[in-house]
Amino acid sequence: MRDRLTWEYGYDKMPKALARRYAYCEVLGPKGPVPADDLILGFVLFAPKTTYPQHSHKGISESYISIAGSWSENDAAVFAPGSLILNDDGHEHRITTGDRDPCLLAYAWTGAPEALSGPMTFSRPGTLRR
Template sequence: MSEPGRLQDHPNWKYLLQEFDTLYRNGSSGGSPAIRSHRKRVRDRLSSSMRSNPEVLETPCTRLPVTAHLARALDLGERGAMQGMARSLREVSAQLEWQYGYEKLPKALVKKYAFCEILGPRGPVMAENLIIGFVLFAPATTYPQHSHAEIEESYISVAGSWSENNAA
């Protein structure tokens, strides 16, 4: 578990957020105008959050069935373009609170999906206007399209491949 404090007191969380910042600043800005706009909002909100030295909360380590795939995903990520992100994620992996995020989870996703919030209203790094985290999918998972109106949400792929429509 992580001890409470501020981001500057938790280098592993800080390094992980710096990896997100680097990705959103230097990664591809391709895609539709909606995707480019989303990326800019994430960059701006992440920078603002990091500058504010947000509170870091103690979080319980929670495992769900799909987390059996986490070590392999990190191994693959450490061999590719996302190696810095994968290594930083591995450093905090024992402190991740994996969740489903649904009141009623579709039965097909019980063993194939989970997410963990890194920065957001449910911590461990606190922010009110942005959620940054990771989604873990088992191989060959189909995830339903959805959106959120009240908060900017962004997840990235450390390993594997996936597709998304052009509407962000």
């Protein structure tokens, strides 16, 4: 399976401050090596001192499990490896990583196939939608 995984860096249009500060790897889903229409499983890797802008996902419920590094969602708390976060459809959130170490998260998205297959786009400066 490892030979079939690819790491993606960014989107077509994104803030310059975010470029090359994170990468994601879809394992299962519409674009992953294991096909699925209503579920996406993957990993996202953030560099230290990275802020992923405030965003939401229309028609998608999202969960993260911390694998390594520390991070915060909406500055509410600092999450360590083993933490689980759930974001309901449309929930606005922002991710900020710690100052010293990279942060690796496993993610799962559930939703209708048309919501999961759409591209990630910033609908206005600082706001991301899928």
